[in-house]
Amino acid sequence: MLVVGAGLIAVLATRPPAAVTEVRSPLVGNPAPSIRGITVDGHAYALAQPPGTFVVLNYFASWCVPCQQEGPELVRFDFQHRQAGDARLVSVVFDDTTSAARSYQATLGATWPTLADSKGELALNYGVRAPPTTFLIAPDGRVVAYLVAPVTAAGLDALIARAKATGA
């Protein structure tokens, strides 16, 4: 019994701690499913494959408090990288009405494309369970990170730096 106890403690102690927000996804390391649809403004949108730059794909809802917390960080990230042209943002509405999402994005000052995904197809293609969920897609079109908590501009920069260091 002591052996069993010690083994379990060792196993559980080596599992990722609760503070880690980057989790495993079958998509990480694989080509990103296509990103296309209608924006909340009613325009058709399709992301090039491969995108050629880093893409932050963010699933959100206007009612989601953590999404509201990360909103200003996404605006900051977009502002910093829009000039450099090395990364771009695409948001996808998750479990929310298009009008509420559009109004929320307008209040936030989001100017990047936001897809309505009214049938939840994009959420299904990426295996999204709840907002906020964020994927980082490398310029070659592979998914390199999957996060299930509010992101920060600095955190996204660190992930991009890590991806670059590993040759993405």
Place this chain on the structure above:
Amino acid sequence: MSRKHFPLWTVLAVVLVAALLIGGGVFSSSSPSAAARAAAIESVIRCPSCEDLSVAASSAPTAIAVRAEVSRQVAEGRSDGQIKEYLVARYGSAIVLEPATTGWAAVVWVLPVVVAIAAIGLLVLVLVRRRRRGDGDLDADVRSPDVDPVLLDERRRFLTQSLADADAEYLAGDLSDADYLALRQRDLTRLGLLASTSSTASTASTASTSVRDTPDTLDATTGTAASTDPSKGPATARHRRNRRFLLGALACFAAALIVAVPLFSSNRLPGQTATGSVNLSPSQQLARSLDQAAAVANTGQLGQAAQLYQSVLSAHPDSAVALAQLGWIEYRIGTAGSSTSLITDARAKLDQAVDLAPGDYAAHLYIGTILLAHDGNAAGAADQFRLFVGAGPPARVLAEAAPTLRTAFAQAGQPLPAGVPAG
């Protein structure tokens, strides 16, 4: 005159297997309709945004999207396996409610079969050995010099009864002459064998008793005494074997557990404990979720804490504690980001919390603080703080809130309630 008897259990087994094959649709040639196939797949796919519900049983938007995808793929002619693979490639293996049939997860399918086969094998082995003992090999156990006299008596009674049964069956015409004679010959031989064993055993027993009764003789004949003492020899060896088997089984169990835990346990989400949910009652689960959310909030991760409180509220919409805490977090985030809509939403949640639990001190404290800090309404804040003090908050909370309370009552020109530290 000889008759063949089919044992009843054989007939029952054949009937059972036939019923299972027919009931299981093995002989059915009709293939299920597309709708039936889709429904069958949906019943084993987990709703992505719910807890332990299949997409068939959930009306969540994610479940609806998965159902639509399953129906589309069924209509396209994709197999059940291909559809499940498609979903697993996106959500991970946990999206399927059934364990996988490949890799390590297949152990849960294989193990019961292996255990069942082992159990049947063991049963057959035991029965065969018992039968051998009962049939031809009475010899092995009754010829032993330290045979139990009770066992001898039992065997003698069994053989006598067997002879009587053979007589009765022969008279009734159920046995042929040859069979009857063979049975009678066999049982009589065994009875003779028992008689000779019985006399040997009684001699051995007497000798053993005299050895035990005479300490001097025991010293002189230690070797003989040791070999005839029933408490030693085979029993001890069997005991040792059992102990080794038990230790081996425990070691296997430990190794399997250590291998299985990391294989089958997924990464924890923020706020999840290391042990996951282990048979907690709904109220225990609620208390644990609230503790986790509070712990995350105390580390300053308001977004994650809000996420946890929201998941609590999705399962327990009437949780006054979750409403109050989420309201307060929304207020803090809303104040930091100057979001009027978030602050309005926060106040609505706090009011709802008070409606649900008027005696909860936290909601009154938060409402009072908002009235004072956001609205500059000291009198309104003082009213809320009186309710807060009246609800009997813990001394630590009261001490932390005391400076805010003193400010509110001073600004309102009202006396400080009893129990609040004067500062």
